Each structure stands twice: as structure tokens, then as C-alpha cells.
Amino acid sequence: MAQHFGLLFTVALLSAPPAFANSKTFVEGAFLFTSIILCLVILALSLALYSLGRRQQKLQRLRASFNELLSETQGVIAVLDRNLSLQNGSSSLKRFLKHEESTTVSAPLNLFADATANESINYRIKHHLRTDGSWNGTAWLYNGQSSEAFQLSIQAIQPDKLRAPVYLLYGQNISQLRRENEQQLQQQLRDSDTLLPNKKLFEEHLSMTIQSCDDHYPATAVMYIQLTPIFPEYPVAAPPDFNQLAMQVAIRLQQALPFKVLLARYQHDAFTVLVPPHLCNENSTIYVNQLAHKVLACFDQQEADNLSRALNVFIGISISPNDGLDAESIIKSAEKAAEKAAVQGKNSLCFADSASQFQAPDYLALEAELERSAKQGEFEVYYQPQMSISSNRIIGFEALLRWPSPFRGMLPPPTFMPLVEETGLIIRLDRLVFRKACEQVKLWQKEGLMRGRLALNISNQQFEQADFLSFMATVLEEHEVNAHLFELELPESIFNHPTIWLRERLHSLVRMGFKLILDNFGEGIASLTQLRQYPLHGVKLSSSLTKAIDQQEQQRNICATLIRLTGYLELNVAATNIETEKQAYLLHIMGCDSQQGYHFSKAVPASEIGRLLLREASLLKIKAVNE
Template identity: 30%
Template sequence: MQFITSLSCLLFSWSFIAIGVEFVAPVLKERPVVEPEETLNILINHDTIMMIITLFCAAVFIMVMYGRWLKVKLAFQATTKQSFIDSLLANTREAIWIADKDREIEKINTAYSDLFGLEEDEIVGKCFKVYNDEGRNYEVENIIWQEVVKTGFWHGELWTYNKDNQRISIDMSVTRVATSQKVTGQVEVKYVGMMFDVTDRKHNEQALHQLATRDQLTDLPNRTLFIEYIKHSISTIQPSLPHIAVAFIDIDNFKKVNSSIGLLEGDEIISMVAVRLEKQLDSSISIARLGGDEFALLVPNVLCGSNPIVYIEKVILDVQLCFKQTFRIADQEVNLTTSIGVAIYPTHGTKADALMRCADTALNRVKISGRNDALIFDHVMDDITSDDLNIESELVGALNNNELSIHYQPLFHSKEERIYGFEALVRWNSKTRGLVPPGHFIEIAEQNGLIRQVDFFVLKEAFSAAQRWYDKGLMRGRIAVNISSVNFQQAEFVCQIKELVASINGNCKLIELELTETAMMIDAPTVAKNISILKSMGFTIALDDFGTGFSSLGHLKQFDIDKVKIDRSFIHEIEFNEQDRNITSVIIQLAGHLNIDVVGEGVENEQQAYLLHVMGCHHLQGYLFSRPLPEPQLMEYLKELPKTLPNVSQRMNIGR
């Protein structure tokens, strides 16, 4: 800066000297040409010398004054800039720290002090450290600084501690800032960190995960987490120990027991069964409560060994031993028996759902045979599985012979008392089988690759119906179409959607695409990109069956979801089951904070609708309002809306 000032002054001085020369030149030109010996007399002419001296002094004076003015101006600008930076740091809600090239803290703001309980003199001059709550300080620091050195930026979330040793979660970014000094030309490196306190959000996510993966009564893993355990065991199987076993346990005639002793006492028995199983069985066996009076076991490969039947028989005896002792509840003695069904990997299936289906089939065979027994699955039992190949071939014919049709289920807005959308549901009326359950043939279609044809058939029909209804003035909101995770993970899926829309001139603003949590978790960057493209086309995106998988709020924000649909398993007994109410309430509250709409699926009675309404879930779907209807019947339903909706609202007792 001093160099620039000196240079500016020098140029200014030369400018005035040049002006002086221009002024003096005419004077000299007026003089007659003289001989060389007269030159000295001319140069020392008094007037000329005085003029030159005056101009020179003026130039020097201006140079000095300009230099001082420029110095004051630059100092004022620097002070103003620093004041602005100080004000910005003091008033921002984000915790900010600035470190030098050696990573020593130079400055922190008020938000940093508030977050960690540290004053500026306690941290300035010290190297920036990461205090990870898992004791991996050095490892985490290395990861951060390696990334910052490599790319100039790092961002992530981590758990740490404040001055009072309270555990907090922070969202932190570290940026490398390099500036060139104008005077010396040297590059000055600093590091700027910005942190947000996300502790509350993390606690909410953990609470939701706990509610979604644990049974509230017994604290055992629930069905969702148990399936993940099976998948993990399969993925880590060893060639030398190739077997795992899945067992389903059902308490015989437990509904009658519940009716005779009471629901609370029945819950106490369930808790006692869980405790007995944990005490009796090997600690490496995973125990889960699937719901009601049904438990499940996952026997790992280290216990199954090379001959799993031997150890499974021991497990069966241990389980039966848990039920031989009388249960004492409220001065009553209750004697119980149990039925057990077992499936073995890989003999009976190589996927989690196949093993669970086989174990359930074996359990059902025990119940049919009289209960109080155990059976290991045999393929002879699996009538449904043996029929899958026939259904597969018939489904191909159904697609070609127009046996598939679409039914539409209205979605009701409880607060505004109106229909605000529909869900398109595929139906198969087979010429030989009659109505085939969607859950069965959809699963087969996903396994054999026919699901693309099924999904695009539904999507095409939905586009056509939406346009027809729109033209008639009967369209309400959007038509939601389920998209299989098998399709969504295909790289060409979005291109195929674009081709379909172009071929039928479809209006994407009338369609909503429903994805499952499985689809979201396949490849996060690709999923986020696909969703962004689909939304730019005009689609809205809904997350179906929410609460049964492992989606976090971070994922919801990352994927820019418009709507979540609470899985019907939480709604089915919401008026009786406190755990279901708690899970549902948490989902509604957290989605509300993210400005994401929530839909309650499977609403079958007024009490369920009322509970969802008072919790803040006003988008409802279920048999209470309407079953899925073929298009002609739906048109009649829509024409009768002014007559039917007030009655629905009164039955739901929204105003009470």
C-alpha cells in the first residue's frame, strides 16, 4: 500500500512539473537565438529560475498532501471494513471461528462462545481441536484437515462436548481462504469454520428411529429392525459357516388369554416372555417382537455351524422351556404354550423376506396341526411359492389382454372438508383366478422384471384419467402413482418417464409419484438428482409407507420430498396402541417443521380420523371416506360430494 501511495505521489509531481515545462517553454521560445557563450546568462535569468522553483515547491507540497489524504482514506476504509466484519460476526446466529495457517484460533464470535461456553481469551491462540464423543479425536481431525487441504472445504456432522461436558451435535463446515497481500505479494492462508447446533434435531431423529425400530413395550427390535438384522447376517455370511436360521414364535390362544385377564395384564405377560427369552437363549441370538403375541429369533451362523438342525432343535427346546413355568399375573396363574416355525438360510431362501415367509408358513402349519409344537419349513408346505411361476406367466398374458385395471381412492382434507387428490391402485381380475391380491402379483412382477410394464401401465392410465377429469372440471389436486424401487434405481428411468410424457402429451402437474424408503436409500446422489429432474417436470414427490424404514430428516431435506404418507401399520390400532400414537405424533411434528405434508393412510373409523386430525394430520385416506373405486363409480362419487362430505365430517366429530 505504501508503494502504491509513493507511486501515486510521484506521478502527481511529474504532472505538475510537466505543466511547468509547458508554461516555461513559450518564454524560452521568445528569446532570440544566441551564441553558446550567452547560454549561461539566459539560464540564470532571474525570472525563469524563480518560476521553476515555485512550480517545483508546489509540486512537492501537493505530493505530500495527496499522500497524507490517501493514507487517511485507506485507513478509514480498512476500519470500516473491519467494523463491518466485526458486526457481521457478532450478529450472526452461526458459531464462527477463524484460524491462521498454523490452525491457531485468531477470532471467535459470540455465537461460538454461547455454543461451547468458552470466552475468547480461553480459545484464541490455541490450535483448533475436534473433541469427538467417541474418542476418535485424532482420526476425525485428520479426516477434516486432509479434505480441507485437498479440496479447500469440508462439511459434516459430529458429536462433541461443550465446556460443561454436555454432549452436543454440530453441523460444521471448514473453508480454506487464501488472500494475496498487495504490498508484499505473499499469499496469506486462513481457515474459517462455521457451526450450527443440531442437537435437538439429532435427538428427534434418534427418538423417531427408536420408535420406528424398537417395540415400546419390551424394548426388543421390531419387525423393521429384525429384517435389517437378517439382511446384515446374509451379507456377512462365511463359506465355512453358511447357515443362519429364522424362527417365528406365537403364543397359543393369546387373544383368549387377553380377554380373560385384561389387556394390561396381557401386556405384562408379553414383557415376561421377552425377559425369559433373553435369559434362556444365547446372547448372540437376536430376539424381536413382531407385534401382538408374535416373537422372532435370528440364530447366527456361528451357532448354526455346519449342521444347523442340531442347534435349532436346542433353540426350540429352550423356547418351550420358557413357557413351561407358570406366569403369575395379579394373583392369577396363567399356563401358556407356544407354536414355532423355522426357516434356514440358504436352504429355504436367500433373502430376508423369503426366510420370513417360509418361517411364517411353517408356523401356520403348526397352528393348523393343533399348536404347541415346532416345525422346520419344508417346500411341500409352500403352496404359494410353488404357484409363483404360474402367476408370472399369467401376468404376462394379463398385460397383453387388458386384464389389469385401475381403481382410484380419494384423499380427504379434514380441515377444509374436501377431496384434494386420488391414489391410483392397480387391480388384476384374472380370467382363471378371479381377483389376485396386488401385494402378491406386484412382488412377483418385481422379481421377474415385469414391474416396469406394470408401473408404466398405471402411470399412463393415470395421465389419461387426470386429463379427462380436468377437462370435465372434476379433477381434485393430483393422482398419486406408486413407483417401484426396482424401477426407480434404473439409470434410464427418468428418460423413460420423459419419453412417456412426450408420447401422450401428459400434464405432470396433475400427477404425484410415490416412492418407498427402499428406493430412497439405494443411491442417494442419483435419487436426489432424479427427484430434482422429476420435480422440474412438474411432478410432486411423496414418500410412501413412512416410518417402516430408516429414512432420516436429513434425507427428507436432501431429497426435497413434498409429502410423507404414514404407514397404515401405525394407523390400524392407533386408538388402542400408545406406541403407534407416539410414533405417528413424532412423524407429524417433525414433518411439520420441515414444511412437508403428512398423509394418514388406512383410516377406517371416525376415532382414527379424529386422532390424526387433532395431531395435525389433515390429509387422510382410507375406507372411512371411500374404498378404491373404478372410474365410473368414482365419477358418481365426485358428483355427490356436496351431499357426502358434511356427513363424513360430522361422523368424524371434527368440531368436538
Template identity: 30%
Template structure:
């Protein structure tokens, strides 16, 4: 319009006396025609027609004066320029319309448009593909035709309230297809208004997420459940115990943790194979579950180990009754094919809060009670009793003997090599304490280490091990063997000592061992017991040049956010995650995650408890750098470790 108006102004402003009257009539008619067409909104269509008519209607005398045509030529140029501009805009608009139509027809999300009365006006092909309703079926109907009946009135009231207040709603709705199938959709509903108070129509865009949700549920189940028995695994168990602690604290209640270990299961598994062993585990799990209440949790945390969480108990005796029922449930034979199998179970019981205030401690104490049940002849239960309060003659005698053994240096160290997973060359050594009693024979660390912790002897024991390991490694270096780091475990009690740094510094000075060849191993529980003090101590050790290793990784409760702040060098994967790979999918996933985590944090990683070639091959496939276990070497005396130096 602006172009036409401009041309008209130019033409009216030009007054040429040479134009005859007939020509003036033509100009008048032309201007009137332009004005009329402009008023009708189509000024760009008629100028060429009028110009063509001018050539036929105007007398030839017009050609005699070229200047008489200047206004017309100006108009022609302006008209064609405006027409070109307007046609370009039309083409762009048409292109956008074609594109919008194409998107509407081919988008994979379903689209439904309803008017202000919620009557369906339009749907796209994806809508029909998802719901089964054709356009002919659905146009003119109400969206309620899709209702599944799984949502109550309050759900829809909240949805429409959000649309009215915010102009849109986004969420998930269960709807019904034409064939009656229920499906879950992720949907966004938007109200398009024609004025502030008036809705012109509603647009719903949705997609079918039924399969996606089923996959997510399956993956979550796999992450939190044992693949063999279908029972919860360690991750879910820890979550349940954390919830039980909160509930118990709020309601001033107690709960029990039962540690179950199948007696002689390994012999059946090794003799008849893993297939029979897995079937046996399934049957045992079913029998144990039948003894529990709906509020209880039973988890499989290892090959033949189960942990039961008993919540909502009025009396501690309730857990004893359940333990007895579980023991009784396994007394009858289990028939698998042609095999008639007998399995018994030893049970240890700990209580919250008396026997521990976190999952790790409760499970550990229940485990210790379970070993007491095995010592009592298996196939029975035992309640946890702190060693320092146990005044049986054997424990008192053992405590006295251990104190004497530490004071008189009657203990000795064994050394277990750590190997490069790819080359199988020794890359480090872990020092492990052993006790050979003159009357009782070899006492396993699982017996005297907890006793040392309970009685406070663990600090003296740690100090003896540290000094002896440093002295032995220095002797090897002096004999010309290749320098390799030696790892020494430090207990929580020893780590909390304010003089730990000066003591280690004095040991290194006395033995002459360079600090770079000493590695201190700490458990997750030790590190997380007091994070602020831990960081200070760790940085002190690092400034001395000592290496730090995080032992038994995965069984504690370290925060990944906190882990990245720790000045550690190596992560050690706990053997409980290694022993069932590659058969156990959950353990494989955990091991893979720890390896990738260590790689991303640029830390070394060593898998403990490697006993089979299959385990080694899986660890190699995941680029695990280091391994430690019976496959390549058991712990050996100091005079036998030298052959690994030579090789």
C-alpha cells in the first residue's frame, strides 16, 4: 500500500502542460482505478492490466511526447517493485504453511487440537498411530474417549487448574487405545487464547512412553536385585536399613539385622556346578522368604550369604523366633533333578541401636555373631556380644595371648603380591599379619583382628606391622631387588591417633626406607568416620611422600562428591564384588563402574580376591590395571616373595 500511495503522490505532483485533454482523462481514470484497487486490498494485481489498456486506449499522439509518459513510467516501476516485494512475502508465507503442514503430518508425537468446548477438531497421523483412532473416528468427540479410568477426579481437577492458571500442563497420563490397551503417555497441554479471558483452542502434544517406562523399571530392578534369586542386593539393603534407622529413631523402636551363611554350600557348588548351585539358591531363597513378614527384607549379598532386615519388632525375642523358623525351613531335603541335597544355615543377629548405628556396623556385628554360630557347630543362631564384654575363658585367654604375642614379637608377616593384570608382573606387595599360637595353632585374622579392635590392642598391632614391613622392604632393597611399594593396613583407631604422622616418620627414619615405597591402606569407614580430620591427616601423609590406598571400596558409604577431594592414589575393589564375576551381572556392573570411576579420577585400581581365569579375563576386558588374589599367589612368607622379584 505504501508503494502505491507513493507512486500516486508522485503522479499527482507532476503537472505537464503538454499532455492533451484525452491523455489527462486517461490519467484520471488510471488514478481512480489505483485508488479503488488499493481500497480493495489488491493494488498489486491490476496495474499491469491498466497499463496494457493504456497502450490500446491512448492515442498514438502520446508517443510524440516522451515526457508525457514519465508519470506512467514512474507508476509502472513502483507497481512492479511493490508487486515483486509482495509476491516474495506470499511465497515465504506459503513455504511456511507447507512446512507446518509437513511437520504436522510427519512428526512422531501425537497432536490433538480441541476447541474451547473441548471438542476434538484436528488430529495428526501420529495420533492415529498411537491411539488407533482415525481422524473420522475422533473428530467431534471429547478427549474423554481416551480415558483409561486409572486417574481419579482430583488428578484431572489439578490438571485443568494448572492449565487455567499457567496456560499449560505437562505430565504423564494413562490413556486407553481404541483396542482397549492401556498405555502411558508423556503429554503437554497448552491453552491458546484469543483474548485475555477467552480460550480459542487447546493443543495436546504427546508420545507413548510405555516401553520406555518398562525398560527403566527393568533396569532399576536389575540394579537393585540379585540376578539369580531375584532378592534385593546390597545396594537396596543399605537403602532399606537407612530408612529403618530413620523410622526407628522417630518412633523409638528397635530392629534386627540377621546375617545368614549357608553351611557347606561351596562344596555343592564346586561338585555339581554353578547351574545346580543357582537352582539351589533359588529354592533356598523361596524357603527363607516364606518365613518372613511383608515388612521384612531379605537380600543376597554374596555367593552363599544373605542378610535379613526385621523391622517393626516389639521385642528382640521376635527376631529369635524368625531365625529359628528360617533354620527349620532348611532341614528338609531339596530335590533338584536326581540330586537330593541337604543344606543348613548359621545365623548371627545384631540389634539397632545397641549393636550399631549404621548399616556397615550392624552387618559386621551380625557377621561376627554368625561366625560364633559356626564355632558352636553350625545350623544355629547366635546374638552379637561385644568381645570386650565376653568373659568366656577362651576369649580372655586369647586376649592375654595376643597381648603377649605383640609385646614379644611372636607374630609374623606374610606378603601377598599385587600384579599387573596385563603382564602378570609384580607391581606391589601387601603386608598381612599372621598369628601361630603354640597351643591353638594358626588363628585366622578374622578371629584375632576383631578381638584386637574391641580390646584396643589394634593400635599396638598396627605399629608392629608397620615397623616390620618397612624394615623388611628396606632389607630387600639393600639386597638389590627391584624397588616396589609395600602396603600396610591402618585401623580406624590407629588412624585417629594425633601422632600418626610423627610415628610413621620415625619408623621411616629408623628403618631407612624412603617414604615413596610405603603405601597406607585405609577402609572407606575409616576415611568417612571424621571427614575433616581425615583430610588433614591424609594431606600430612601425602606431604611426607607416602602413597594412600582406599581399601574395600564399594562396601562402605563414601560420598562420591567427597571422594574426589581425597588425596588418594589407588582404589581397591572389594573381593565381595569380584568373587561372583563374570556370572553375577550386578557384581559385573559394580566392578565396571568402579574401574571407570578410578580411570576418570586418574587413580590406580586393584581388584582383590581374584581366584579364577574367568575373573581375570573380565577384569582385563575392563582395563583393570592391577589384581591381587589366589589365582596368581596366596600370601607367602618373606623368603618366598623373592621369587616374584626375580621373575
């Protein structure tokens, strides 16, 4: 503007006539032009101030609109710095984070991967923002007391190259939507009355369980519980609502059944129970039979709510793979078995497999007889000699439990031990055997009949008892016998216990003087690493390995390898259930000198041990004469 003024002033001077080019005229002209310049400057300043005012008003309107958006939006909006610290945010976000309602805040915004707020995902988000300039996903916000899920979108905004970028966050709270979806899913997978898994969920669980079966746990079982209303011939009142009855049945079944099984409402008038593979071992028929009788016992005539007067309960049981290879066939087998049970009469059960059904009623009577015999001390201990093949001498004995049942005669362990283990009676019987064994060892020492050590089978249930060590020490002290006279044969299932606890317990037994033998080696989970890790003195080969070595070359190679490897670990190797001379000879040349089985002698009462030792002495004399 000053340049324009100078130009005008110059033009005016040049165009002025000489008559007026005096000093007075010059001053007046200069004053005039100066006034014009000042007016133009004032006009320019006014226009600039007006423009700035308009811009300020626009910024205030934008700020007001943004603040209104922050206060009224149902979602969450936030401005974050490059460290994801909250610079400003919507009212809903501030309320959730429990910040004061101020224009700006400055606090870290922590985003998590789940509702527990244990795994922060801030670093992952910042990495995406630096590389891609944006991030979209689901994150959880935690306010110190509760957490909510949000669907978030974060965009990087960089006004210019001189300033650090800021991030604009927008999101919606989806916690309620997630809860509604979960509730809807629950309604699809659970019965609305009892809240138990429904048919669809039960079948999915059963299918996955069948797929998880392997050589160690090959079976699973299904119980189909059919409810049938009882309609009196002359009802005195209206029949109860069936759904109400089903809810009562669900509560009663949940109280009776262990948590290890899956209970579902399969039909309007039927419940199903899935017994997992680890409960369906070789004794699955016994366990499922006991479980079914627990269910039937829930509906006796002595109940207060008269549920048994309104319903008949029939149970069908199927066990895979014998009764079906898939979920549909297993359930169908159980359902048909329940229909057969209905023919038998009120509150009965039926197995899909006829052989299992034939044995089922006997288990209850057998269990009652075992309990009575244990209380009355009717069990006996027999002793089987352990032989040294190289010397043809008895080098020890194994104590084996026998049950002279008043109703069934003398029964060997395989006929009753599975039921004893299932009922927990094994602990009482293990302790009974140890007491009787201590008495016998003390008597043999007096009579000069003691040979080597006496082997005792220790169940896993007995081994894990809190007072196991103190019990063993107390019994030894009571009978005044030394622990070095005993070998404890331990099952491989002891390796399921925590390593530190197991090592300390085994070392405690060794310090007491016991020799520790791993029973049934080669059949289960035990490895050579475990043999090195724990203070074991020997192993007893599984009979499943030795029974076919005289017929199968592969079995011979396996046995020879195991014996050689355990020898490298300086462990004694023994074999059991030897039935033929060829088996004994092959094991001997492989390096297994200690053997026992019917080929040498069956288990006999303590009274016959003297006769066995006399026969051994006579045989050794005959051998010496012949040599």
C-alpha cells in the first residue's frame, strides 16, 4: 500500500502545473496523500480484524460442535497422543474411566485383549499405527472395577511434518451385544428350564469325546435316563407340571452325580449322562453300574417331595466301542436299553450289551460282600516264591491277597480287585496285607524260613494317603521288623503325582529301608528318564510282554532291549506270570534271573512255605549228586 501511495504522490507532482508547484501546495498535497494512506491502512486493519474474528467464531463453533459431539454421542470418541495417552474424550468414555468432566484430560488409555485385563495390547496397536496409520478391532477397557468390550477404530492424523501425529479413536460399547449373543447361544445350547446342556451340546461333547479315545482310554459310556409319569387310576388332584418335575429331577441328579461326568437334558422326558474315557477303563462296567444305581437310589419311596410317586425312572447304558462307534449309535443303544429296562419294572436299569447286563446285578451283591468281609477280617494273604534261575533257589516271596468268600469260595484278585479299587476299599486291604505280612516275616525269622525280601503291592490310592509313611513306620515298629526285609511294588500311576512331592516320598521310603520296584514296566507311561530320575531299585516286567516271548520274535526283541537298558541303569529286573520252561530260559539268557509264576509255584498259604523250602533242598541235593 505504501508503494501505491508513493506512486500516486510522484504522479501528482509531475502532473501539477508549475504555477502551483510552491511549498504551500506541496505540503497540502503531502497531507492529503498521507491521510489517504492512513485511511487505507485503517481499512486494511479493519478487514484483517474482521477476518480473524470470523475465523475465531468459526473455530468456536467447531469446538462447540466437537464438545457437543463428545457429550452427546452414544459411542466413545477420544484424541490420543503417540503414546496412546488420552488428551480428550467423550463424556461416555470419561464416565466409564471415572475421569472428571473437564474439557481435556491427560491419562494413559490402556486397552486389553480380554475381560480379565491381564494382556495389554497397546504395544500391538502402536505398531499398527506406525506402520499402517490405522487400527481396527475389539479391545477391553478397564476402569479399576469392571471391564467392557469395545469395537474400536483408531486413525492417525498428522497436521504437518513439524508436529507429532495424534490419533483419533472412535468406538462402540459392544458388551451388551456380546452378552445378548452369549445368552442367545446359551439358549441354543442349554435347556431353558434346567439350564443343563441340551441335545445338541451333548451330542457335540460326545462326538469330541469319542475322537479323543486312544489305546490307553479306549471307551466312553452313556447313560440314558428315561422319565415316565405315573398316572393314578383315580387321581385325587391335578397331576403336577412335567417341567416342574424335570427341574426337580435335574437338581437331584446334579447332587448325586460326580462333577467328572456331563449331565444333559436330552429330551423333554429324558436326561443323558456322559462318562468320560478316563473313568471307563477296563472296569467301566463296574463304575457305570454303580453310577446308575446311585441315580436309582435318588428315587426311593422315603423322599419328602414324593417325586418317586410321580415318576418312574428307567436307565439304559451303552459303552463304546462295543455298543457304537459314533455319537448317534451310542445314544440309540442306550435309548433302546432304557426301553428294555422299562419292561423289567419300576426304577430299573439295563445295559445295551447282554454280557454286561448279565453281570450287572452281581456287582451290587459283590460290593456288599466285600465290605462285610473287610470289616470281619476274612481276607487272607498267600505267598508266591520268587526264583533265581541261575541257582534254582527261592530268593524271596510276593504277598498276594485272597478272598475266601463264604458264598463264592476262594477268589483270586482279578475277580474282585477292580471293584475294590473303585470303591476305595483298596486302602483298607493294602494296610491289612502289610500288617499280616509283618506278622509273617517276624514268624519266619524265628523259624529260619525267611528268604530274601517279601514283595508287597502298593496301590496308588494307598501311596498318596497323607499318613502313608507314618502308617508304614508305625506297623514296622509294632511288629519289630526291619523295612529292608520288604520290597514295595509301585504302579506306574504314581508318576502322575507332582515331581517334587513324588521324589521326596520315594526318598523317604528308601531312608526307612524299603526297596522300591516299579511294577508292570513296559505296559504304561514309565520311561527310562523316569527310571533315572527317581530312587528305584528295580522293575518287574509286565506279563503282557513276557507271555508271548516263546512264540513271537518281536516280543523277544522288545524284552531283551528293555532288560539290557534297565541293566545299564543298574536296576534289577524281575519277571512274573512265567508259565513255561521256555519262557524262563529265554528270560534268563536275556539277563532276567529273578522270576515267578505257575511254572515254579502258585501262591500258597504261609503254612506251606516250609514244605516248598524242603522240596527245594531235596532237589538241590539230587542235582548235586548227579553232578
